[in-house]
Amino acid sequence: MRILRIVVAVLVWLLAFVLLVLAVVLSLTVVLLPVGVAVGYLSLRLFRFGLRCTAPRAKDVQKALRKTGRQWRRRTRKALRDAGATR
CATH class of the missing domain: 1.10.287 (Helix Hairpins)
Structure with missing residues (x-):
């Protein structure tokens, strides 16, 4: 499209x-x-x-931002878990 x-x-x-x-x-x-x-x-x-x-349409931009936000949250949680496990 x-x-x-x-x-x-x-x-x-x-x-x-x-x-x-x-x-x-x-x-x-x-x-x-x-x-x-x-x-x-x-x-x-x-x-x-x-x-x-x-x-780009507004709907496409919002979808990309949500996807990127989810990826950052997952990476942050994983990094915090890994950092907590090494202490």
């Missing part, structure tokens, strides 16, 4: 880049300046959407 999200993000970034270039070209003419600004705004929103697609 993560690979699919990355592929979607790359495609969205390509579309956003093309729209950004189009916005720059449209903004060069005074008559089409409002259209160029609107297209530029749309391209920036698409860049942001692509970035959100590549960032």
Whole structure:
């Protein structure tokens, strides 16, 4: 599922880049300046959407933190047990 999200993000970034270039070209003419600004705004929103697609979801981050926390607790308990046994 993560690979699919990355592929979607790359495609969205390509579309956003093309729209950004189009916005720059449209903004060069005074008559089409409002259209160029609107297209530029749309391209920036698409860049942001692509970035959100590549960032890990909150649920995945919480799951990883719980797993890491469990591992640290187990290691700590084991280390304390081992330290107590040698004294």
